[in-house]
Amino acid sequence: MTTPHEEQNRFMLLLVLILLQHLLWSSRVSDENKAMVEQLQKYAIIKSSKVAEVMETIDRVLFVPPGASPYYDSPMPIGYNATISAPHMHPSCLELLQKHLQPGMRALDGNIKWIVI
Template sequence: MAWRSHGRTNDELVDNLYRNEIITEHRVARAMKSVDRANYVAMKEPSIDPYQDSPQPIGYGATISAPHMHAHCLQELSRWFVPGAKVLDVGSGTGYLTALFAEMVTPDGVVVGVDHVDELVRASRENFHRGAFESRRFPANLSAHKLLAAGEVILATADGRNGWPGRAPYDAIHVGAASPSIPEALIEQLAPGGRLIIPVGREHEGQTLKAVDKGAFAFTLVPDGNVYEKTLMGVLYVPLCDKAHQLRRS
């Protein structure tokens, strides 16, 4: 039922994702209802509907993934979203999924979103600062401003293929663009017992969404020092590439 969960409002979109069993965990649905997707989608074009279950262009050769793909990734990582967890979002774009991660792991955890297009990083900060991140779980005085000021949410310009070593290791890493192979830096920055979600494959070719567990034999949190890969589904993402190549796509 992917691609068929459109709604007229954010709540209706999430309800349809739940009804179509893309979302199966209540805490994932609650997080997605707390972060309105419309605040993270460029609304200048009248044809863009933020509650359409499809990817949307955000400029600079980038897109924001379809809501059902965000829901899938949240489901696959939800077990790692515990109090105090550290999360890295590679290719954070306008900050939507970064905000969802923050909803699920702060105030005790840390979420880092990185993108190599500075204009998108600035836009993501504006999205946070204008109050687009409005949690129904947190008290009113715990605003996006406070999360950013306290360093519990970090939005930075960087080449995501190199991760963000400053706050490593991470309990969970999400990559929002397809890489021909899994960057070694991201595996190195994954904590023992952590999980990495990444689309793997070349641009315009077959790609697969993979879960990479570090020190998790048979996908249980047993830190044995090895890395295990699991293929989740076929996907089609924009490439995880250098900034110049991405801008040529725009």
Template sequence: MAWRSSGRTNTALVENLWSNGLIRSPLVKAAFLSVDRAHYAPASPYEDSPQSIGHAATISAPHMHAAAVEALLEYVTEGVKERPRRVLDIGSGSGYLTQVLAELVGEGGVVVGVEHIPELKEMGERNMGKSAEGRALLDSGRCRFRVGDGRKGWAEPAPAAGQPAVGGAADSKAGDKNNEGGWDAIHVGAAAVELHEELVKQLRAPGRMFIPVGETDGWDQYIWTVNKDKDGNVKKQRGFGVRYVPLTDPPKGKRVQEEL
């Protein structure tokens, strides 16, 4: 089913993901319909397959993005809790999923995309700027791109003046359920060799993480969901097998170049 969801338009792709049961929530469907994948995928944007975006990175297949958003939905959508949503997208790559998540967090929330390669961070911003909706998300501060080592999570500074209602500061106490920082949801878009405890610590209580974990040079990778309940208790669950590019150090020396 996952590989049969391709369409000739963005709407057709999303409708196929919906009819195949890969998108289940009307909220998720609306978010996917609002973000044109052609602004993010360099070729054949409406195929349900991963594609290279350069720098040894890919934009994941739409069905994998759908699986991630469905898994995190409870912790992403506005109105579930009194405090604004805070979502971290590690390995944001093209910026596609970052915008989809930003469509769901609501006006008071914030989504931060983290990339270890500056060129990919810039690509995400550039791609999001191709639509009026994307530009509005960037201008409001509701969606932000940063350069850093996602394996260590991220501490986002307090909003600039003029963005007082968006997000908040994340600090070393990010895992404290009473802290205003931390993350309600963390999405990791590359395979980690281990389930990094620093990311677990930065989950709010309650919160959820979606992360592929496993050997990066083989097929032994699985999606893990990590749930932290309101009391801070953590439960880790292994899910289905996947194949992701590795979550690694950025390339050293000169820039990595690939044909798109």
């Protein structure tokens, strides 16, 4: 049986590990779309060449307010009480979606990223 103090220590350790993981990822902020795609490939978020091609073709900077950091892996406000998802979310969804597409089909991601099979 663990004591409340041990439970608190475990919780704090878990919290520190989660924050550390976020800082390690966020500290590698990309300064351009291609670098962001390469980073997403490095972390195996982008697995297929088709999704990488789509992500490289449509630059995220087109969908964020001027002066924002479009390649920072975090959701960001885009106005009207809405946000654009963090960059890793789009290829994650496209990777899952492409498995259900057949040759000739097309899909449109909410971030306006086309995938054509």
